[in-house]
Amino acid sequence: MEILSDLKWRGAINQLTDEAGMEELLGAKQVGLYAGIDPTADSMHIGHLIPFMILKRFQLAGHKPVIVIGGGTGSIGDPSGRNSERVLQTMDQVMHNESALTGQMVHLFGTENFRVVNNRDWLGKIGMLDFLRDYGKLFSVNTMLAKDVVASRLEVGISYTEFTYQILQSVDFLHLFREEDVQIQVGGADQWGNITAGTDLIHRLEGSEAKAYGLTIPLMLKADGTKFGKSAGGAVWLDAAKTSPYEFYQFWYNQADADVVKYLKYFTFLSHEEIAALETAVATDPGKREAQRRLAQEVTAFVHSPAAVEEAERISAALFSGDVQELTASEIEQGFANMPDFALTAEPKNIVDFIVDAGVDKSKRQAREDVENGAIRINGEQIKDLEAIVDPTAMYDGKFVIVRRGKKKYFLGRVNG
Template structure:
């Protein structure tokens, strides 16, 4: 299906403009000069950008929100740009912080740039997204040029009034972080002049930084130069807490930090009160599909069909369809207890947060193995549990006291999975 920038298809209904779709999804917080932007987006393919600073080597799901919006613009026929902030990231954005940021070394910054660039290419397609690094142009501006060409155009009183700065005045803010909004404004001006990028999108806390860019553009290029801002609402869960955290901390897009199985489970376990909102934000399902799932949440919440669809869609977008199949396979195996059907890689994912013990590679009598691995406290208790049928090795119930545990028999010789009772799993990792 091809997209016309004047008409965006949503659930069988033709919407006049992507802004209408974003509003239906609840994804619009603020827009500068909405009427003019709406008109522009209906007339031509517009350059749109979203930026991220390389403060870490991976984004997490909280960072994903504005990039999902950028993807929607791309799908609607607009030109998407991602700015990796190698320059701005070297000084630190004060947004959302109550204290001064600890500066990273430039080696750390450059390493993170490479990781985030690779991550974005996987999400958007290597040949479909324009990725630029603001270090390329910011690093070429001398101090005197910065003060004369840009600093002179910023009024201190206006800068102090920006929420991102005003919120830090009580605790203090360095001159370095104070100038961040100037650098981000320079980015917007550069992208407009070099790539015809007229719209910047970001989180709600970026409004001050983005509008600073619009002000700079108007001062340098004239008040009739078209440049616009669009921000996404702050994402909160139904209980009022911040979205994007799990019991284990942040949910990362990097599979080495958060496995695809854990990622899938994060979405699968969302509250009924939040799931429809997340379907609108994080999936590309149509209005009709989402409304059908919303109806099922209301009438058949126990089936959790909306959560399963959410988990499938977001996991496929971030990690691919194979990761979804693998996550579902792990989930079914753990639910049924048929763990012998898992691969070594699936075990690595599914048992990451389960109790882990080190075990020897050599074959060993079951009772001795249970005690030596620390799963049972005594041989008496081990014999009792084995005899009563409470012990499972690699998915099979074992009641033979003479049974020998041989790690080489399954899972590439890397693991032995023990279960005591109905749900108490232990991962034996071969030394």
């Protein structure tokens, strides 16, 4: 299927600057296209992932994505999506973030038919007088004020620095058009004003027939109208050190039936037929959560690896069954990250004292009762002997003790020293 038609079917197009012209271009040649990300953090979260899924689809269709790391624009701040000025970072932090984001992009896109560039490499060479003379004269303040990205900030105020962001982003598009044969810019819905400013600049300097186009993506909302991309713990990061692969997998697995088909269309590379079959499964047997499981598998494999999917599903199965003996210390760290935890020493202790000291039970009377009734499991093993001794270093590299009370209540003991 032609790629724009596929994107429409997936609900991934908000606006196009010239649909007919873009279709003709994409049908005639390999096309360069780009999206940018400013290095405001050392990892993307899943909200950032949205435009880059579009670029990946173009890459799979034979086109050439270029990722712009905004070392230049990121040092001044993008006004979109916020009601206040961005707090500027040190250049050391910006450069650290650039390196981390570049690594993530290479992981997602590979090294074939793909480029990562940094706009500081060209923006940093433009002097103030050249900027004002060569570019500032080509932008009308009236037009800039009318752009949504600026207009939304006028009541609370916007600095000249952030006001000029759309000029710098336009210069990015012009540079990439000239130097990288990039003809399409992709961005979120809030980037429409910046993108059209770029196409206008190209047409002004390269001629009205220059083939430069823009594509924006709809704001991603859940079925209840709230913004997509947050979990109970905050942002869902692509960096495994910030959001573990298990937590990442669980985020997708826990999506509502009302949202899962939309996310399958947007965040996976499954065919229309495969998604239609999963949509039927949601309607006929939602309890199996077949669509959610496939969504979690596909996105986790793309962002992390197939091995990360296997690990996440092994942790999930162990927690559901209570059979945690075979989990590794690393898997314990992931699977129990958000469960109640307590600190303990490596010293062996009587089971009753251990349970009370851990806060699993409030009194020794309750602890004895739970042990005798078989309600307590230590590292997956049921303990019914009131004289049993718990050795905190017996499993999981001597780092953890897993206590389970009843069928579902887990506690994680972390061994100090």
